[in-house]
Amino acid sequence: ASEPRSPYRVVLLGASGVGKTAFASIFAGAADSMDSDNCELYEMCEKVIEVDGEPAAVTLLDTWDTDSEWAQECYMQTGDAYLLLYSITDRASFLRASELRITLRRFRPAQHTPIILVGNKCDLVRRREVSVSEGRTCAAVFDCKFIETSAAMQHNVWEAFRGIVRQLRLRRDSK
Numbered sequence: 001a002s003e004p005r006s007p008y009r010v011v012l013l014g015a016s017g018v019g020k021t022a023f024a025s026i027f028a029g030a031a032d033s034m035d036s037d038n039c040e041l042y043e044m045c046e047k048v049i050e051v052d053g054e055p056a057a058v059t060l061l062d063t064w065d066t067d068s069e070w071a072q073e074c075y076m077q078t079g080d081a082y083l084l085l086y087s088i089t090d091r092a093s094f095l096r097a098s099e100l101r102i103t104l105r106r107f108r109p110a111q112h113t114p115i116i117l118v119g120n121k122c123d124l125v126r127r128r129e130v131s132v133s134e135g136r137t138c139a140a141v142f143d144c145k146f147i148e149t150s151a152a153m154q155h156n157v158w159e160a161f162r163g164i165v166r167q168l169r170l171r172r173d174s175k
């Protein structure tokens with residue numbers, strides 16, 4: 001039997017209103033929950049999810065309402081990996097994501113920390129302010145992965161969670 005591993009700590013970052021709580025509640029509401037009692041508070045939820053046929057223990061941390069810089073910097077030091085969210089309907093949140101990426105680099109300079117840039121609310125087609133190619137280009141510049149999601153439609157949200165686990169595994173295996 002393989003030895004138990006401590007859960008991967010995945011942190012949700014992003015401006016207020018981009019959908020972090022929506023992501024956290026989708027994660028917390030997963031049907032294959034092993035310990036849903038831990039998830040009454042969405043701010044921190046631990047769960048075993050299956051990725052590529054293998055279980056992965058994940059603790060998801062939601063930075064909730066904290067636009068306090070101090071609190072966000074705390075979160076930036078606690079994660080093994082980050083989902084960096086913006087809303088495709090809100091250009092300011094896209095710029096905020098870039099700033100957060102730069103700040104993250106300060107806290108995570110040495111190792112290659114898995115980060116996915118997430119353009120959420122892709123269901124709101126007519127309110128789009130940030131194009132897919134802008135998102136993709138930004139991710140390329142920042143050397144991270146990119147995905148567009150809709151928490152409202154539950155589109156690609158699990159793909160993002162699985163993507164971050166895959167990157168964490170790659171990093172772990174290359175150690």
Ligand code: GDP
Binds near residue numbers: 021122123124149151
């Ligand atoms: P947070 O401040 O980052 O935690 O953002 P919330 O998760 O509270 O979401 C802010 C608002 O956007 C809420 O009214 C959500 O219902 C809505 N929202 C979140 N994700 C989506 C999405 O993918 N599509 C749409 N249309 N609305 C969303």
